[in-house]
Amino acid sequence: MELVLYPDPRLSRRVKPVREFDAALAETAREMFAEMYAQKGVGLAGPQVGIMQRIMVINCKGEPDGEIVFVNPEILTREGEQVGEEGCLSFPDILATIKRAMKVTVRAQDVTGKPFEMTAEALLSRAIQHELDHLDGILFTTLMSPAERAQNAARLKALERAFAEKSAPAPRVRSR
Ligand code: ZN
Numbered sequence: 001m002e003l004v005l006y007p008d009p010r011l012s013r014r015v016k017p018v019r020e021f022d023a024a025l026a027e028t029a030r031e032m033f034a035e036m037y038a039q040k041g042v043g044l045a046g047p048q049v050g051i052m053q054r055i056m057v058i059n060c061k062g063e064p065d066g067e068i069v070f071v072n073p074e075i076l077t078r079e080g081e082q083v084g085e086e087g088c089l090s091f092p093d094i095l096a097t098i099k100r101a102m103k104v105t106v107r108a109q110d111v112t113g114k115p116f117e118m119t120a121e122a123l124l125s126r127a128i129q130h131e132l133d134h135l136d137g138i139l140f141t142t143l144m145s146p147a148e149r150a151q152n153a154a155r156l157k158a159l160e161r162a163f164a165e166k167s168a169p170a171p172r173v174r175s176r
Pocket residue numbers: 087088089090130134
């Protein structure tokens with residue numbers, strides 16, 4: 001899997017629900033965890049690895065029993081408030097202070113399609129809100145304060161330049 005970086009347009013789309021709960025989906029989730037651990041993240045959403053479906057994986061514990069796969073998740077209730085630093089694997093080297101709900105109750109399906117509900121607080125709640133935003137094409141830069149956006153402007157510009165260079169057609173090789 002290859003990490004999709006800002007400002008790739010795939011990160012700005014609302015993606016479709018998962019309909020097929022097959023072996024391929026379980027394999028996708030497994031690969032997403034592997035990529036997330038390789039990048040030292042605590043959460044990863046489908047569009048961040050080019051999977052344009054409503055799947056996200058989170059592990060805030062760092063132990064195998066902390067792994068949670070959310071398929072077709074929706075937040076049912078939000079409570080309270082937390083303000084804390086957040087990063088995103090699609091924005092290397094950028095951190096921002098983002099306000100989120102302290103506690104969320106989420107409903108989702110597991111990789112086999114079985115529905116579940118859970119209530120999460122603090123870091124797990126933050127990760128769920130961040131990753132679910134990805135499924136709706138919402139990036140954490142849009143939640144930054146103007147001051148933080150200004151602080152990160154040079155890094156964002158650098159990512160935009162790198163993306164433009166990568167997407168530009170390869171220079172033509174001159175024939176003799
Ligand atoms: Zn992110």
